[in-house]
Amino acid sequence: xxxxxxxxxxxxxxxxxxxxAVAKKIKARRDAGDAVVVVVSAMSGETNRxxxxxxxxxxRPDPREFDVLVSTGEQITIALLxxxxxxxxxxxxxxxxxxxxxxxxxxxxxxxxxxxxxxRVRADLNQGKVVVVAGFQGVDEHGNITTLGRGGSDTTAVxxxxxxxxxxCQIYTDVDGVYTTDPRVVPEARRLExxxxxxxxxxxxxxxxxxxxxxxxxxxxxxxxxxxxSSFEEGEGTLISIExxxxxxxxxxxxxFNRDEAKLTILGVPDQPGIANQILGPxxxxxxxxxxxxxxxxxxTTTDFTFTIHRNDYAHALEIMQKTSAALGAxxxxxxxxxxxVSLVGVGMRSHAGIASTMFSTLAQEGINIRMISTSEIKISxxxxxxxxxxxxxxxxxxFDLEES
Amino acid sequence: xxxxxxxxxxxxxxxxxxxxAVAKKIKARRDAGDAVVVVVSAMSGETNRxxxxxxxxxxRPDPREFDVLVSTGEQITIALLxxxxxxxxxxxxxxxxxxxxxxxxxxxxxxxxxxxxxxRVRADLNQGKVVVVAGFQGVDEHGNITTLGRGGSDTTAVxxxxxxxxxxCQIYTDVDGVYTTDPRVVPEARRLExxxxxxxxxxxxxxxxxxxxxxxxxxxxxxxxxxxxSSFEEGEGTLISIExxxxxxxxxxxxxFNRDEAKLTILGVPDQPGIANQILGPxxxxxxxxxxxxxxxxxxTTTDFTFTIHRNDYAHALEIMQKTSAALGAxxxxxxxxxxxVSLVGVGMRSHAGIASTMFSTLAQEGINIRMISTSEIKISxxxxxxxxxxxxxxxxxxFDLEES
Numbered sequence: 001x002x003x004x005x006x007x008x009x010x011x012x013x014x015x016x017x018x019x020x021a022v023a024k025k026i027k028a029r030r031d032a033g034d035a036v037v038v039v040v041s042a043m044s045g046e047t048n049r050x051x052x053x054x055x056x057x058x059x060r061p062d063p064r065e066f067d068v069l070v071s072t073g074e075q076i077t078i079a080l081l082x083x084x085x086x087x088x089x090x091x092x093x094x095x096x097x098x099x100x101x102x103x104x105x106x107x108x109x110x111x112x113x114x115x116x117x118x119x120r121v122r123a124d125l126n127q128g129k130v131v132v133v134a135g136f137q138g139v140d141e142h143g144n145i146t147t148l149g150r151g152g153s154d155t156t157a158v159x160x161x162x163x164x165x166x167x168x169c170q171i172y173t174d175v176d177g178v179y180t181t182d183p184r185v186v187p188e189a190r191r192l193e194x195x196x197x198x199x200x201x202x203x204x205x206x207x208x209x210x211x212x213x214x215x216x217x218x219x220x221x222x223x224x225x226x227x228x229x230s231s232f233e234e235g236e237g238t239l240i241s242i243e244x245x246x247x248x249x250x251x252x253x254x255x256x257f258n259r260d261e262a263k264l265t266i267l268g269v270p271d272q273p274g275i276a277n278q279i280l281g282p283x284x285x286x287x288x289x290x291x292x293x294x295x296x297x298x299x300x301t302t303t304d305f306t307f308t309i310h311r312n313d314y315a316h317a318l319e320i321m322q323k324t325s326a327a328l329g330a331x332x333x334x335x336x337x338x339x340x341x342v343s344l345v346g347v348g349m350r351s352h353a354g355i356a357s358t359m360f361s362t363l364a365q366e367g368i369n370i371r372m373i374s375t376s377e378i379k380i381s382x383x384x385x386x387x388x389x390x391x392x393x394x395x396x397x398x399x400f401d402l403e404e405s
Numbered sequence: 406x407x408x409x410x411x412x413x414x415x416x417x418x419x420x421x422x423x424x425x426a427v428a429k430k431i432k433a434r435r436d437a438g439d440a441v442v443v444v445v446s447a448m449s450g451e452t453n454r455x456x457x458x459x460x461x462x463x464x465r466p467d468p469r470e471f472d473v474l475v476s477t478g479e480q481i482t483i484a485l486l487x488x489x490x491x492x493x494x495x496x497x498x499x500x501x502x503x504x505x506x507x508x509x510x511x512x513x514x515x516x517x518x519x520x521x522x523x524x525r526v527r528a529d530l531n532q533g534k535v536v537v538v539a540g541f542q543g544v545d546e547h548g549n550i551t552t553l554g555r556g557g558s559d560t561t562a563v564x565x566x567x568x569x570x571x572x573x574c575q576i577y578t579d580v581d582g583v584y585t586t587d588p589r590v591v592p593e594a595r596r597l598e599x600x601x602x603x604x605x606x607x608x609x610x611x612x613x614x615x616x617x618x619x620x621x622x623x624x625x626x627x628x629x630x631x632x633x634x635s636s637f638e639e640g641e642g643t644l645i646s647i648e649x650x651x652x653x654x655x656x657x658x659x660x661x662f663n664r665d666e667a668k669l670t671i672l673g674v675p676d677q678p679g680i681a682n683q684i685l686g687p688x689x690x691x692x693x694x695x696x697x698x699x700x701x702x703x704x705x706t707t708t709d710f711t712f713t714i715h716r717n718d719y720a721h722a723l724e725i726m727q728k729t730s731a732a733l734g735a736x737x738x739x740x741x742x743x744x745x746x747v748s749l750v751g752v753g754m755r756s757h758a759g760i761a762s763t764m765f766s767t768l769a770q771e772g773i774n775i776r777m778i779s780t781s782e783i784k785i786s787x788x789x790x791x792x793x794x795x796x797x798x799x800x801x802x803x804x805f806d807l808e809e810s
Contacts, residue, residue, distance in 0.1 A: 016461040050481070056421040057488045065491070068499050069484035072477035076455070079474035083462040086470070094473050098503070099548055143504055 002167040003035045007157035010044035011174045012231035013077050023084035026130055035125045039135040039157040040081055042073025063108035067147045074134035082132045092130040097137035104138035104146045111146035116163035154215035162222035169224050176230035177238035178210055180402040181255040185393050188403035192238045199253045200240045202345040202379045243347055252346035252400045255393055261341050262314040263306055264321050268331025271303040279305055282320050288313040292374045311337050340389045343381040356380050362399040368392050407572040408440045412562035415449035416579045417636035418482050428489035431535055440530045444540040444562040445486055447478025468513035472552045479539035487537045497535040502542035509543035509551045516551035521568035559620035567627035574629050581635035582643035583615055585807040586660040590798050593808035601648045604658045607750040607784045648752055657751035657805045660798055666744050667719040669726050673736025676708040684710055687725050693718040697779045716742050745794045748786040761785050767804040773797055
């Protein structure tokens with residue numbers, strides 16, 4: 001008998017029919033002898049409905065009251081799913097985040113879980129019940145309802161799995177696993193059987209939005225085996241876990257990419273200590289997130305400084321940079337909001353040389369000009385004109401034999 | 406400075422615009438120096454939406470999970486109203502039934518309040534905040550969410566008012582008070598300034614559905630002055646309180662009526678001890694509520710036994726009576742589902758003779774045949790053919806000078 005925590009997202013529980021289908025899946029697991037805890041999101045559309053109500057009342061809704069409001073979304077799902085389970089003869093009991101004491105800090109709308117008290121859940125599991133818990137929400141030490149921010153249901157599932165020492169945390173979603181790259185770009189893309197937490201973090205943050213980054217981090221921290229599966233199809237999905245021997249052969253796990261990038265360069269800026277902060281400080285103050293940062297080698301006393309941001313922030317960041325440029329006496333500001341980022345991800349990189357050169361030569365053969373390069377221990381990212389995206393991803397997928405298992 | 410508990414029903418908070426209007430009303434009260442606690446229902450339509458979701462999953466929804474589900478309706482309103490209050494500069498804080506510890510028994514869907522802990526509410530009031538509480542819901546001693554049954558928000562307001570020793574509990578609704586009778590039947594019907602708890606109970610149970618009976622009972626028990634007012638118009642409404650000197654002149658407070666009545670008579674039933682129970686037992690077992698019961702004087706060894714029920718239960722009750730009649734060896738069963746009940750209500754009846762005879766002669770003058778009569782200390786009810794309803798109510802309203810203050 002295993003203890004499994006399953007999480008079903010908004011699409012998986014988007015209608016009464018889908019909730020009933022999920023109930024059948026859960027019952028099958030329990031009938032097979034496993035103890036099952038289920039974490040659910042709000043039915044798709046419900047959170048948006050609530051957010052719109054809030055915004056109709058306040059342009060910037062009060063954070064505490066916003067949490068009181070949106071947390072009802074998951075509460076509706078836990079009740080309906082528990083009913084659906086009972087209807088097919090599977091004992092079940094629902095709990096809000098507050099009832100099962102998912103203790104968080106008091107940062108409303110983006111709270112972090114501090115502690116999960118598994119006692120009530122364990123008592124129900126011992127009675128043979130399926131325990132259905134509202135994702136995305138918790139309670140602070142004063143009994144105020146908090147939410148973990150959008151998509152936080154994955155985090156709830158992992159935190160519960162960690163607190164209960166579950167054997168596996170299964171995230172049911174609308175894809176059947178993590179792929180070597182986006183199958184819409186490379187039809188030969190292959191589902192990965194297994195991937196490490198680190199690789200998944202790089203894949204997720206680079207645009208393969210299957211799992212919430214925080215959930216993967218948390219799972220890695222507590223070593224909770226995480227599995228991504230489809231709600232709608234049978235299959236083994238992808239297991240995300242710590243690195244083990246069986247993974248050693250894999251050089252590259254996947255190719256992530258991000259279409260919505262823009263870059264800004266400030267040219268001929270004085271090369272002096274503190275310059276990076278003088279350039280990026282005002283950007284951070286405007287709540288614009290910076291991704292890659294590249295500073296070229298100094299020519300004489302000036303240097304060129306380039307960074308990438310989300311395309312939506314381009315106009316705002318450009319305006320800020322023009323002010324900064326004037327203040328710093330830089331030569332000029334240039335920018336491009338038609339760029340993309342393509343990244344190779346794989347723990348195998350650590351112990352294998354030549355990955356970067358294979359990547360660069362592959363791109364060169366296709367006539368693709370690399371505009372920026374950035375590397376970490378387990379990934380290499382390159383920036384290029386957006387028109388090359390598909391070509392680059394397909395060429396790399398083939399060059400690293402990712403279509404083969 | 407007074408401590409006021411206000412309750413706004415589903416229609417009063419049915420849209421964002423109405424919630425904003427309610428917020429203004431509340432703020433005006435607070436700005437005038439009063440401490441204000443507000444109890445709200447779900448936005449109109451929301452509870453029905455949730456009930457339909459539940460019924461799509463289970464024909465008879467699990468009671469515990471049903472409460473988890475429908476309690477979200479009020480939770481949405483408390484958040485939105487608190488936001489609306491803050492938006493106009495009025496400090497406010499929302500609480501679910503569970504958070505403010507409205508302790509109930511564990512009778513899901515129809516729980517009764519056992520205790521209200523006013524400490525958290527008082528602390529907020531002392532800080533100058535308006536406290537917004539979800540009506541209709543509570544929590545049992547194990548932390549399970551309970552609901553008081555439909556319309557229970559009035560009860561929440563009264564229980565809170567009692568726990569806080571509030572000066573007044575104001576029930577805002579879509580009518581501007583309690584009337585001498587339904588103004589749709591008698592255009593001259595007059596709003597009552599004041600009425601006793603007892604009279605209100607008779608009026609409510611007889612079909613003037615302004616307030617929930619349980620709320621009136623509770624207010625009477627704890628002597629909480631209760632005021633019914635309109636959410637949409639200015640005005641003093643109707644104050645419901647204990648009997649006082651100023652009320653002494655009023656002979657009759659109002660005329661209540663109920664259109665949805667049916668009656669059943671079992672004729673020639675043996676006149677022996679226990680016969681009432683033999684007749685009404687099977688009716689009660691079928692969950693059919695019996696209203697008036699009249700047993701005529703025995704002729705020889707048999708008697709006639711008549712009772713009234715809701716019209717919707719007529720067919721079912723008739724079927725039961727036919728079986729009972731056969732079992733008891735009664736002569737026959739007759740029935741009528743086209744009857745109505747009209748009642749005079751007033752504490753003045755206690756000390757004034759002649760009310761009944763005025764009533765009967767008024768009806769006789771209009772040619773209205775009385776089919777049944779039943780009396781209590783402060784009301785006289787008569788049953789008649791439904792075609793006479795409007796005529797009877799108008800004639801009685803005029804005969805007792807109810808249009809005059």
